[in-house]
Amino acid sequence: MENINWKRKFILIYAGQFFSLLSSSAVQFSIIWWLTVTSGSPLVLALAGLAGFLPQAIIGPIAGTIVDRYSRKMFMIVSDMTVAIGSLLLFSTVYFGDPSISLVLFVLVIRSVATAFHMPAMQASVPLLAPEEHLTKVAGWGQMLSSLSNIAGPAIAMTLLAVSSFEWVLLLDFFGAVIASSMLLSVRIPRAPRTEEPTSSGFFVEMKEGYDALVKHPKLLKLTIIMTFVALLYIPLGTYFPLMTRNHFEKGVLEAGIVEIVFAIGLILGGLIVSLLGDRFNKIKTMVVGMLLMGFALFFSGWLSPSLYYAFVALSGLVGLSGPIFSAPFYAFIQTEIEPHLLGRVFSFVTSLSLLATPIGYGLAGVLIEATSVATLFSLIGILIILNAAIALKK
Template structure:
């Protein structure tokens, strides 16, 4: 009983600190978007800001994974949060003296995203060190709940704070959130895999290769890696096309676009609650494939709706959100079946592939959506996602995973 309480206390303390940091970071991210929109009104500037957000993970992910596995995961998480706090501090300091130049904002966003690229794999690689194996799926649901709450709270909170504060004061709020996350990690005794202290003598490229080999050895996980990359290629542009679907096809306003985002986040919160309480099907690959299938059906149905049925589109958005947390069982499968000393590299590799798939998917979908109409592209993308789900269902190597 004491052991059960111990891991719960550790996990929820860690998750609580990360929740504070996630929410304050999301508020700052939205406030920066407001600031850039107000200052420039340029779609190119906003696209560049989005690009620097995932570029470090896309370019440096495999190398970051090696460093995560070489070092104490606790130290990596604290260092990543301190990097985010320090970058914010520099931005706030500059804002005291001059109006913030766009290039400085971009540099700070890039540095913050480097911190995020370290933090994500370190957190995912730390979870199985403190959570029992049979609780990893439910803990994935708790993490999805926190993420969903952040998605729901941050846009409204950012609009509120941006109306009453200067940007530098919102930056200070984010610094406070990062320091809270550092304090919670510092207060916990987090074990590290034994091999990390011996890794310094190994060749860096060899260690990167070892992370790839660790996942390739398991045919089911290797198939999931590429299924996930393909899924991100098809799905990620859909989230970027929400505003166009809401405002162009359904003839709505910015409020309608926000309503679609909130509907997705509320559905995602519901999915996280359901996953944390239920845990999904006993065979988790069925949960994962069903998640992709529900997402595909919801997207395809959205593309078939008449332009006068925006409320039904909101229902479809909620079902898309509901499906998302159940895809997170993939993280639990990696955490269980990959040795702890390789997890940093494995999660960084997956993040890197997903980050590379996103811009390619956005470019591809942007070209076709303009030619075909955004609603038709929703339908085509939905069919493609359904096809990915069917392929995942039928792959024997995935079926062999529990």
């Protein structure tokens, strides 16, 4: 493994990826806003949500197997440029005519398919470039970039929509992908080493190798199940922060915005903490600390009286901060425990499990809110995440 000048390589890669993530976040926000204004239909917005994550969840294991077969750098570039071409197609349609909702949904599907290839290629490339003792630190850098782009992207989109129009935000995505691909071209990513001589095998045999690598690693399998359950609880929760602000604390849109901003700042600080601490502590114990912080913050949020809005703001920041503390070490643990030539497949299986669990989480959360209240949802999710942390520590 080539570890010489590894930090310089990551600066180049992550600088390019930041532009790509930033422009993609802006476009994603703009597309959802355009669909909201154009259709005003909850069904269309639900279809947009499905188009955004379901293709990635379904083809993830297939994509991971293909990524492990060929150049991971090539797949990152092809994925970025596929997203760019999709945005350019939509730009042309908007600029010269009136795009249909079906075309916009199709572009969202294309973006999701591209992500299915890009994510495992990126994650599987990390241990080929970074020393093993710095994998958690690198995961923290990735969390910071993702959080920053998720904050700045919608802000850039709103600014562009205010001073120009929808199509120019789409063009921004094209340039972001070109910058990311150009940066990647200047970095050499070595081929994944194998501990044994490769044998000729079929595609589905190779896919099964990735599945076996996950299920035959007892500790990793148990952690994956725990993290999937946490994703089922945690991911839908982001939708209900505004509802908590409005229904429980009886505040308006300004206060809901403050909660979102503080939560996002917490995400950035969490990524910064992980990037500074790196692998100084045991990965699983760090994950447990992150889950405990989140669990207790959510539990106490549900017990706050309606007059303690600012306490909820502080706890929201703690929820955001805890996210990278338990997710970054998990990614680093996979990179440490799984052989490099299998990483694309394993990451795809792990990601697909989390994505497929998401709609279940939304359904259960919606039923619970209807039966009780959004405050009860927060407390119950907090308790369940604390229990997951205890199970993770025991395992």
